[in-house]
Structure formats: structure tokens, C-alpha cells
Amino acid sequence: MGRKLTSDTTVNETTQGRSRAWVWTVLAIVAFVLGIFLVQSGWWDSNHSVFAQAVVSGLLIGGVYGLVAMGLSLVFGVLDIINFAHGALMTIGIYASYLLFQEYGVDPYISLLITVPLLFVVGMGIQHFAINPVMTAPVHNQLLLTLGIAIMIENILLVVFTGTPRSIELPYARESFDLGFVTLDFPLKVFGAVVSMPKLIAFVMAIVLALVLYVLIQRTWLGSAIRASAQQPEGAELVGIDINRIYMITFGIGAAAAGAAGTLVMPFLFVSPTAGATFNIIAFVVVVLGGMGSVPGALVGGLIIGLTQEMSQIFVSGSSKFLSVFVVFILVLLFRPQGIFGKAHR
Amino acid sequence: MNRLSTLVKSSSSDLLVLLGVVAILSILPVALNPFLLSVATGVLIFALAAIGWNVLSGFAGQFSFGHAAFFGLGAYTVAILLTKYSVSPWLGLVVGGLVGAAFGLVVGWVSFRFGLKGAYFALATFAVAEMLRITFNNLDYLGAGIGITIPLVYGDDWVRMQFSNTREIHYWLILGLLAVAVVATIAIKRSRIGSYMFAVREDEDAAAALGINPLKTKLVAMSISGFITAVAGGYFTLFFLFIDPDVVFGAVVSVAILLRPIVGGMGTIWGPVIGAAVLSLLGELTRSLVRDPPAFLSFIEGANGLDQVLFGLILVVMIIRAPDGILGWFRRRRKQAQT
Numbered sequence: 001m002g003r004k005l006t007s008d009t010t011v012n013e014t015t016q017g018r019s020r021a022w023v024w025t026v027l028a029i030v031a032f033v034l035g036i037f038l039v040q041s042g043w044w045d046s047n048h049s050v051f052a053q054a055v056v057s058g059l060l061i062g063g064v065y066g067l068v069a070m071g072l073s074l075v076f077g078v079l080d081i082i083n084f085a086h087g088a089l090m091t092i093g094i095y096a097s098y099l100l101f102q103e104y105g106v107d108p109y110i111s112l113l114i115t116v117p118l119l120f121v122v123g124m125g126i127q128h129f130a131i132n133p134v135m136t137a138p139v140h141n142q143l144l145l146t147l148g149i150a151i152m153i154e155n156i157l158l159v160v161f162t163g164t165p166r167s168i169e170l171p172y173a174r175e176s177f178d179l180g181f182v183t184l185d186f187p188l189k190v191f192g193a194v195v196s197m198p199k200l201i202a203f204v205m206a207i208v209l210a211l212v213l214y215v216l217i218q219r220t221w222l223g224s225a226i227r228a229s230a231q232q233p234e235g236a237e238l239v240g241i242d243i244n245r246i247y248m249i250t251f252g253i254g255a256a257a258a259g260a261a262g263t264l265v266m267p268f269l270f271v272s273p274t275a276g277a278t279f280n281i282i283a284f285v286v287v288v289l290g291g292m293g294s295v296p297g298a299l300v301g302g303l304i305i306g307l308t309q310e311m312s313q314i315f316v317s318g319s320s321k322f323l324s325v326f327v328v329f330i331l332v333l334l335f336r337p338q339g340i341f342g343k344a345h346r
Numbered sequence: 347m348n349r350l351s352t353l354v355k356s357s358s359s360d361l362l363v364l365l366g367v368v369a370i371l372s373i374l375p376v377a378l379n380p381f382l383l384s385v386a387t388g389v390l391i392f393a394l395a396a397i398g399w400n401v402l403s404g405f406a407g408q409f410s411f412g413h414a415a416f417f418g419l420g421a422y423t424v425a426i427l428l429t430k431y432s433v434s435p436w437l438g439l440v441v442g443g444l445v446g447a448a449f450g451l452v453v454g455w456v457s458f459r460f461g462l463k464g465a466y467f468a469l470a471t472f473a474v475a476e477m478l479r480i481t482f483n484n485l486d487y488l489g490a491g492i493g494i495t496i497p498l499v500y501g502d503d504w505v506r507m508q509f510s511n512t513r514e515i516h517y518w519l520i521l522g523l524l525a526v527a528v529v530a531t532i533a534i535k536r537s538r539i540g541s542y543m544f545a546v547r548e549d550e551d552a553a554a555a556l557g558i559n560p561l562k563t564k565l566v567a568m569s570i571s572g573f574i575t576a577v578a579g580g581y582f583t584l585f586f587l588f589i590d591p592d593v594v595f596g597a598v599v600s601v602a603i604l605l606r607p608i609v610g611g612m613g614t615i616w617g618p619v620i621g622a623a624v625l626s627l628l629g630e631l632t633r634s635l636v637r638d639p640p641a642f643l644s645f646i647e648g649a650n651g652l653d654q655v656l657f658g659l660i661l662v663v664m665i666i667r668a669p670d671g672i673l674g675w676f677r678r679r680r681k682q683a684q685t
Contacts, residue, residue, distance in 0.1 A: 082465050082468070082469075130662055130666065133666045134665060134666060134669060137665075137669050138669075139409070139464055139465055139468075140403075140409045140468070140604075140608065140612075141608075141665050141669050143411075143465075143468070144605070144608060144661065144665055145661075145662055145665045145666070147601065147661070148658045148659070148660075148661030148662040148665065149658065149662060150658075151654055151655075151657060151658035151661070152654075152655050152658035152659055152662070154651075154654075155651035155652070155654035155655040155658065156651075156655055158651035158654075159651045159652050159655065163651075273651075281476075284469060285473075288466075288469065320480045320483065320484065322476070322480060323477060323480045323481065323484075326473045326476055326477045326480070327477070329469075329473050330470060330473055330474070330477075333457075333460075333462060333466055333469065333470050333473075334456065334457070334460040334462070334470075335460075337460075337461075337462070337466055
């Protein structure tokens with residue numbers, strides 16, 4: 001498994017560029033032909049609102065997928081660990097903001113200020129006490145360790161909160177907002193598609209957090225230390241980076257991203273001890289699709305998977321939406337295991 | 347004949363252990379009540395599946411996170427042959443094993459040809475198992491989400507392998523299959539192809555440089571592994587008489603299968619069996635502890651999920667303290683004692 005994190009140098013830039021252009025050309029032609037076919041056959045006239053809904057829903061949930069995957073991708077890229085506890089960490093975020101809302105009336109979006117630091121600390125603790133001792137162990141042991149942690153977290157939540165699914169209603173989810181130049185009337189209607197407010201906020205916040213994380217990784221001292229530790233652990237240690245501390249911080253950031261995602265999805269999800277587990281699996285797909293360790297890759301990958309999942313429901317009725325996600329996953333693993341934004345390795 | 351006698355001689359200690367273990371296990375039904383006997387039978391079924399996993403992941407070093415695919419295919423093959431075509435499970439188990447082996451060849455050929463290894467191979471196998479689960483959930487011919495129930499017959503029926511009053515027979519049959527599988531893994535370990543597997547596991551490029559064909563070696567491992575795990579899945583159908591896609595293809599099954607050899611000792615002959623025994627003992631202990639706790643812990647009584655918390659904790663501690671499984675831990679202790 002290659003260790004790498006995107007930086008601004010590229011290997012084999014010309015061949016990379018050429019193959020990417022080739023892929024895009026084929027995709028564009030396929031999309032064009034498909035478009036003509038659909039319009040000609042009259043399919044478009046009868047289905048365009050379903051189509052619009054699928055695109056909108058796909059993009060909205062895709063943003064959240066991207067946010068979940070970013071944390072996973074960072075941990076994957078820097079620590080080289082397949083983290084099966086990521087979804088469980090997200091569930092902690094979900095329950096924390098649920099509790100704050102139900103018991104203390106804290107607005108879910110304000111509770112980000114609590115859940116993100118909370119999960120950061122939890123993540124640092126997990127890295128320090130559990131994962132650090134097995135950093136040199138084979139991949140499968142680390143995988144099982146995180147699996148054990150996930151089982152513990154999910155079942156502690158089950159003991160404390162029982163398995164009963166809960167949900168909340170945002171008090172202002174159906175109000176109108178006058179922004180001066182335009183009035184937003186929730187739930188919004190865009191090209192015949194319905195956009196609920198919690199999903200829109202989750203999407204926007206996911207993009208904002210992605211930008212913050214990107215700047216953090218690419219433009220700060222901490223970010224370069226993280227990237228250095230990912231690319232050349234021994235070299236990083238030689239120049240005076242406390243690599244164990246960087247690992248702790250990285251896992252903390254990853255957990256914090258999961259916690260933020262949990263808080264953002266809480267208002268439109270059934271809260272249950274296994275709520276995050278589904279996201280964990282999707283996030284693996286997104287991480288591989290976007291390229292390990294790549295923050296923009298995770299965001300774009302998330303959007304693609306969100307779209308794939310929703311669009312496939314239009315074309316193939318009756319089948320589970322995740323089947324198409326796994327098909328995409330297998331194809332990416334086989335043909336482009338380094339992901340869209342990753343560089344060729346292996 | 348000559349090779350057989352060398353095999354017997356060179357692995358006589360393993361075979362002796364096997365004889366002892368089978369002898370002890372075969373008189374176990376006398377001591378167990380019907381509930382514990384059916385628990386024990388389940389343990390043996392998963393031990394068999396784990397032996398299959400161990401060939402691919404322990405011997406040949408290709409970590410599979412989706413052995414539920416084989417398990418489920420075996421289970422469904424037996425169920426469909428029996429309910430739709432009245433084929434005896436004796437034949438069904440063999441066909442199920444062959445389906446598993448063939449599926450292993452196809453999946454293995456595609457993924458190894460494209461150079462998947464390590465975490466990527468693990469994730470690919472996971473995705474394959476999930477795809478099968480979703481697909482089987484949507485195929486009406488295969489019972490979709492409702493699954494397949496094996497109709498009960500009255501009395502003992504050796505052709506349909508149903509034994510109404512005597513569950514011991516199932517126990518002894520699966521014990522026999524397990525013994526055969528252990529002998530098979532001993533034979534593989536001592537054989538040329540087994541050495542190839544270990545070489546590929548340690549260093550694929552070095553193995554290839556020595557003239558070993560890594561692709562072929564991994565494909566052999568994958569098909570043997572698929573065969574054994576699929577037979578275990580087929581037996582799951584026969585014993586529990588009901589399957590649905592989530593029960594046999596679920597990610598939980600993949601995890602259950604791979605945990606056993608890892609806890610026991612990956613790549614060893616006895617790891618899967620020891621792991622299966624220890625894990626189910628632990629599971630039963632924690633479950634009974636929560637069901638009926640001692641006085642000073644009375645507040646945990648009936649706390650749903652607490653047994654799983656303990657299970658997760660034990661798993662975490664074990665991975666940190668004994669990363670190479672129970673057998674590996676003992677081996678290290680012995681080495682330390684010698685020096």
C-alpha cells in the first residue's frame with residue numbers, strides 16, 4: 001500500500017494528463033449520446049422532475065459523504081489504517097448533538113462547537129491508547145482493532161440509549177428567510193425538486209469544512225508536518241517532527257470530521273446506535289474513489305457516489321441503491337485504484 | 347504411497363493432536379444438554395468456515411474481508427438444490443463447495459490479474475460479498491429478502507440429512523468434516539503448493555523470482571478456501587433449516603469467519619479451531635454474565651449490548667497484547683522461557 005498525500009508536485013504529469021483527458025472525453029461522449037437518446041424517446045418530458053430530484057438529493061447527500069470520507073481518507077493516507085471505527089465515531093457525534101438538543105435545547109449547528117472538539121479529544125485518546133501500540137502491526141490487526149473499538153462504541157450507545165430509533169424536528173425547518181435579494185421559502189423548490197433545509201445546511205457546511213481542512217493540510221505548518229509524516233515517517237522524525245503527536249492529531253482531526261458529519265446529519269436521520277455504520281462503508285468507497293489522503297478527492301468522490309446512488313434508482317427500479325455504489329467501487333479498484341486525484345502507484 | 351507415508355511421518359504430531367481432539371470432541375454430546383449441543387454444532391460450522399479462510403489469508407497471505415460470499419453461496423446452493431430439485435444434501439454440499447471454488451477462481455482471477463493486494467483486496471472482497479447480499483435480496487427465484495426455509499420431514503432421513511430427535515448426528519457429521527478439513531490443511535502445509543503459498547505470503551516478488559507463479563498459487567489458495575467455506579455454509583443450511591441473504595451474506599458473517607483464525611493464530615493449523623472454541627466460550631460467558639450477574643454486579647442484569655461491549659474490549663486488548671493470536675502468544679512465551 002502506498003503512503004502518499006497530495007502535494008503540488010506531480011509524477012508523470014504528461015501521461016497522467018493524457019489518460020485523464022481520454023477518460024473525460026469518453027464520459028462526455030457517453031453522456032451526450034445518452035442525453036440525446038433520452039430526450040428523443042420522450043423519457044425526459046415525463047421524468048425530468050424525478051431526474052432533478054435525484055440530482056439534487058444525490059449532490060446534497062454526496063456532500064455529507066464527502067465530509068465523512070475526508071476524515072477517513074486523512075487517517076488512511078497518514079496512518080495507513082483502515083479505520084472501521086469511523087462510522088461509530090460519527091454516531092457519537094450524532095448522539096452528542098441529539099442529547100444537547102433534547103436535554104438543553106442547544107441548536108444542532110451550534111452544538112458543532114461542542115461535538116467537534118469532543119470527537120477530536122476522543123480520537124486523540126483512541127490513537128494514543130489503542131492504535132499507537134499496533135502502528136507496526138500488519139494491516140489486518142489494525143483493521144480488527146478499529147473493528148473492536150467500533151463494536152464497543154456502538155454497544156455502549158445501545159446500553160445507554162437503547163436501540164429505539166429517535167428523531168428530532170428542527171423548529172425553523174419550515175420557515176422563510178429573507179436574504180434581501182431573495183426570499184428562501186423552506187422546503188425549497190429547485191427545478192421541481194424539493195430541498196429540505198437540514199440537508200441544504202449539511203451540504204453547505206460540508207463544503208465549508210472541506211475548505212477549512214484543505215487549507216489546514218496544505219497551507220499551515222501543522223499540515224506540512226502531517227504531510228511529511230505521511231510521505232516519509234523516518235525523514236519527518238529526523239527533522240524534528242514528533243511523529244506520534246502528529247499521528248494523534250491526525251486521528252483527532254479525522255474523528256472530528258466524523259463528529260461534524262454526525263452532527264450535520266442528525267436533524268434528518270433516524271438516530272440509532274448503528275446510524276453511522278452505513279456511512280462508514282460508503283466512506284470507504286469514496287476514499288478509494290477520491291484517492292487516499294486527498295481532501296478534494298474525498299469531496300468530489302462523495303458527490304459522485306451520492307449522484308450514483310440516487311440516479312441508479314431512476315434507471316433500475318426495485319434494486320437497492322447501494323448495489324450501484326459497490327459496482328462503481330469494484331470498477332475503481334480494478335481500473336484506477338489510486339483514485340481520481342491520486343497519483344499512480346503500486 | 348511413499349509421499350503419503352512421508353506426510354504422515356513429518357506431521358505425525360499434528361495428526362496425533364487431531365486424533366486426540368476428535369476423540370475428546372466426539373464424546374462431548376454425552377455431557378452437553380441439547381441447547382449447548384446446538385451451540386457446539388454452530389461453533390464447529392464456523393470453525394470449518396474459518397479453516398477455509400485460513401488457507402487463503404493465513405497461508406497465502408491474501409486477507410479476505412468477504413468470506414461470507416462463499417459461505418452464502420454454499421448455503422444457497424444446498425438450499426436450492428434441496429427445495430427446488432430434491433437433490434440430496436450429500437451431493438448438495440459437494441456442488442456447493444464446487445460453486446464456492448469456481449466463484450473463488452473468478453473473483454481471484456479478476457482481482458489478482460488487476461494486481462489487487464493488501465487493503466485493496468480486502469475491500470474488494472468485502473464489496474463482492476455485499477453485492478451478493480444485495481443481489482440475493484432482490485431475486486425472487488431465490489426467495490428474495492424472505493429467504494428459504496427447508497421443509498421439515500418426519501423422523502430420521504439420511505437422504506435429506508434431517509434427524510429429528512438426535513442432534514448428535516449433525517454434531518458428529520460436522521466434526522467429521524472438520525477433521526477432514528484439518529487433515530487437508532496439514533497436507534497443504536506440507537505440500538509443494540503450500541510452500542509456494544507461504545513464499546507468496548512472505549514476498550511475492552521474491553517468490554516470482556524463484557520461478558513460482560504467484561497468480562496460480564493465489565488462485566489455488568482461493569479455490570480451496572472457497573470450497574471449504576462454502577461447504578461450511580451448506581452445512582449451516584442443513585443445521586439451521588433457514589437462511590436469508592442477511593444471515594449468510596452479511597458483513598457480520600465475514601467478520602465472524604475471519605476473527606476465529608486471527609484470535610487463534612493466523613496461518614497455523616490449529617488457529618481457526620482454537621479461535622472458534624475460545625471466541626464462543628467467551629461469547630457464552632459474557633452473555634450468561636449479563637443474563638445472570640453475580641450480586642455485586644446486579645445492576646448490569648439484562649443490559650442489552652453489554653456482552654458485545656465486553657467482547658469488543660477483549661478483542662481490542664487481545665490485538666494489542668497478543669497480536670499473533672493465542673498460539674503465537676504461547677510460542678513467544680516458550681521462546682522467552684528458553685532464553
